[in-house]
Amino acid sequence: MQFNIVEIFNRSVTAELVSDRIFKQDAEFDVYINGEKKLRTDRNVFSVMGLLPDTKYVIKVEAGDGSFSEKEFVTGHESVLLDVREFGAKGDGETPDTAAIQAAISCCPKDGTVYLPAGDYYSTALFLKSNMTLWLDEGARILGDTDRTHYPILPGMTRTTDEKDEYNLATWEGNPLTSFASLITAIDAENLDIIGPGTIDGNAQNSDWWKDAKKKRIAWRPNDMYLVRCRKVRVQNVTIQNSPCWTVHPYYSDDLAFLNLYIHNPSDSPNTDGLDPESCSSVRILGTVISVGDDCIAIKSGKYYMSLKHHKVTEDVVIRNCKFERGHGSVTVGSEIAGGVKNVRVSQCIFDGTDRGLRIKTRRGRGERSVLDDILFENIDMSGVHMPFTVNMFYFCDPDGHTDYVQNQEPAPVTEMTPAIGTIAGRNINCEGVSACMLCAVGLPESPIGKLQFENIKASFLPEAERVPERPVMMDNFDEMTGRSIYAKNVKELVLKNVEIHGCADTAPELLGVEKQELSEVEYC
Incomplete structure (x- = not known):
């Protein structure tokens, strides 16, 4: 079975079969890393997680009839792994963990990884930055705070000091209007990775985001993930669900990859589009499953x-x-x-x-x-x-x-x-x-x-x-x-x-x- 390596991360890899089959194969196949079976799937696009950084691997894809192909790759460099628990995050689904996680992000050096082990991290908006990885491990869930007054507000448009230009931060349905910051927000970031297999959960079903959805209350509704003027952002093998509004919203951003995501909102949730690239270029969406209310x-x-x-x-x-x-x-x-x-x-x-x-x-x-x-x-x-x-x-x-x-x-x-x-x-x-x-x-x-x-x-x-x-x-x-x-x-x-x-x-x-x-x-x- 022929395949191409799509993207290599510091602790994972995504590959795609060379096949004319639609979305998946007729039969499952096995994926090996250095001779160890890691995955059995029928999906044309697949991700192998749980690797180590700065390490050479051989990935082999083997069909049921014994035919196979393999390739070598080296995972990306990682300078440090910062566990949010060591910054005070509880992950109990009740204690506010925003400050602890944001502290880990702020302290993360170039090529570092902020790590969320299994747990429910109750949080408002988190602001990511350049040259880092956010890793949500198996069983890790960022769970949105249900109180809208706890979320920062992003002004839609601000005049520059010399009054010759404008600085745009927020948007609502195509206009530069003041909105709440999203659960995962990145502004002017580059070389940013967000990897799973954990979950980003807006928790909107337990809040009032979906009530009077077209009415502005304090500010317009946020997304689960919002990327503003970003470059080289990759999101891999993450579940993203229960968004207050559009779920994943890249905005004026370039060179983006969304790989093996699962995006889910209830069928009756208002304006909960799955993935909306707006004024973006070079966008790849591969192996992703979306089931939403819009x-x-x-x-x-x-x-x-x-x-x-x-x-x-x-x-x-x-x-x-x-x-x-x-x-x-x-x-x-x-x-x-x-x-x-x-x-x-x-x-x-x-x-x-x-x-x-x-x-x-x-x-x-x-x-x-x-x-x-x-x-x-x-x-x-x-x-x-x-x-x-x-x-x-x-x-x-x-x-x-x-x-x-x-x-x-x-x-x-x-x-x-x-x-x-x-x-x-x-x-x-x-x-x-x-x-x-x-x-x-x-x-x-x-x-x-x-x-x-x-x-x-x-x-x-x-x-x-x-x-x-x-x-x-x-x-x-x-x-x-x-x-x-x-x-x-x-x-x-x-x-x-x-x-x-x-x-x-x-x-x-x-x-x-x-x-x-x-x-x-x-x-x-």
Whole structure:
């Protein structure tokens, strides 16, 4: 079995099989370190923990038939290991441990590790720094304090002393608004590792974070993990759960790796997206399982003010060998995308029981820099996804989302506030258990969707008795659908090749304002 080493840490390693199988293998295989069996798994991306720093190892992957491959690697350097218990942390789930853990972090030298052994560490926001590792061992859990008044507040935007610039610390749904500091916060940090197999638990179900979720109380809700202007951050084999708001939120950060994470929030928890890179570049999300109350992954780049004053495109995002369960969308682009999004690759993933699979959402007012382009989904298995592909340029978010300016379907003047969509593509995708509509795309009449290209798609609908009418796109004056195959409106070019649709209620696509169409081997069964 061929594999590549993805990342080497000071006490662990992550590897990925070279395989066209989606997310996992048909049978389990064994992983050995220096001849000792360490792991048995069927996952394409896997992590081996419990290694020693500055040590040479041989990792061997062996299949059930005896075939194997192996590679050598050397773990990273570690200058010192600081146990938070020695700084006074109790880990009893009741005693406030924030000060003790923060003391260990503050005292940690370059290339040092702050170590949390098994226990429940009751804490408010912790601030990490550059050139360190935070290690949550087996059974270690950082448990969020349930009293919001115990959390520090991060100002949204502060004028610099010379009044020539701005210093941004906090954000709320794409705007620079004052928010509570997150349970794990890093600001302007680089070369930072956070490794498991322990847990970061926001404990929101035992607090009031999910009550009146859209109402600001003192400050806006925090995340479980918030990374601001960070570089070279890696998060490996950690469970992250019960977040007050978006769970993992990298913000204006670059060169990020999220490996073998398990992100979980209750299905009815509000705005608890799984992982939302906003105005970030070079982001890798591998081997991660997400099950949440909103979008599993939502790729963002802020609202108009941030694009105008602090423009940064989100680009070069790789999502591979992941599994997304429940949630409103499996992988979403939007809706706070005023800075634009480009070069997104989603492959070898399972979408299981989410409302939508590929979900694009934008609207008038995002601005001319809001260009979404070069987004590719391939080699995907969808099961029980009601609406596999949706593209919506009338998304009714924000206080003005239902105004005539946003929702009027007549052509509006093209201005500096008009967004655009380039090419969205999907290929080699199997969709089982479709309900409302396989592909629903609605562009702006004054700014049609550039190109939708779908190849080698197989879709099968639920039996009619099991289908429930739903609105594939969240916009005003748009009817619910059930059993619909393809609906496209205001699109410059639509390409469908080798598309096979079983059990839908219609027998042909409904195309309105589609300038160019190439329909090749589109079969209704």
